[in-house]
Amino acid sequence: MRVNCVGAVVFDDSGRLLLIRRGHPPGEGLWSLPGGRVEPGESDHQALARELLEETGLRVSVVRLAGAVERPGGAPGVVYVIRDYLATPDGDTALTAGDDAADARWVPVPELDRLPMSPGVLDALREWGLIGGRSSATG
Template identity: 40%
Template sequence: MNKNVPLNAASAACLDGKHMLLVLRGRPPAKGSYAFPGGRLEPGETPEDAMRRELREETGLEALTWRPFREVQLPATEPGAADFALTVFLVTEVAGTLAAGDDAAEARWVTLDQAEVLPVTTSVITVMRELLGSGD
């Protein structure tokens, strides 16, 4: 695998009023940090399909209403890791019961103020600020 070619990934920026859904990553990359549910695309999978699959696997929730929100380039943050080209989807309606699963150690709804004191990546905070404003 050529490390210089970014891996394609997708994530679900789930919005419910002033809260957004974050998962605590239980495995690398970024183990121990909070992120939107998501992950890399499987062979033949579209970004939309990957987002829906990852949301279901990591939180038990099904995306009902969504749209592409933005593209984010994520440079590798750990030795030997790959760069990612991430498609972020804004999810505004979900169904199901929230329960962490797969590589998510925890899943919870948080406000921007709560997220800003958690171990999260700059890109997560940037997207949350775009969607929620600057906080209360």
Template identity: 40%
Template sequence: MNQTRYTADVVAVDPDGRVLLIQRRWEPFTGQWALPGGHVDPGETSLDAAVRELEEETGVKVAWSDLTRLGTWNAAGRDPRGRYSTDAYLVRVPAGTIARADDDAAAIRWADLATAARTSLAFDHADILRAAIRAL
């Protein structure tokens, strides 16, 4: 049985045009930079999962009502673990937002959004960043 797993990812952007990235603690892509995000738990919406994962991985708290849906990414092969479909969201955070690495994140960093979209990120996260740039 080839079950599709459901995830949510968050593009958190500050007023200076920087995006919050996490360094992955676990496989796949251990040590690579990625967007905060993760599995949608039973009973959750992807919005709920996006808010929860952002807080768990970075300590940044946002309301689901502040998230704007960017789209769904579900191309075959986007995740080496199998078939995954992710809903990606954009959220604007205030200047001076403090983030810290926690849970699945080994480290965090604020990166220039345009530069990050041109770099090699885990999964298809650079594609998601390019969609965020178009939405902004």
């Protein structure tokens, strides 16, 4: 079964990347891009806006599709099809972790390799040209 999901690649005015620490499986305790499942009847943009508000308290505007990845789901035969969108904050950039996010932070790009990241996130961002640097064991 394929599950449609969206994720947000959001940078603030200082060039820091918005990350959430996952509060539930899959990836509990790991840092990742905010996002989640596209609910029935939602467009990708609607799902992205809803997920960002729920997980970080931010309102965003979608700029463009950054790229897409497929990841194994938590159950046998489940595949998450994740479309990540570049987005910009609309107004206030103060964060409030909520929903299934245990924490939310703006992280300077040079510090990303030091965080326990969900597998493949940093590699995808590098492949899409959104951050520089080399791959590491954590990403």
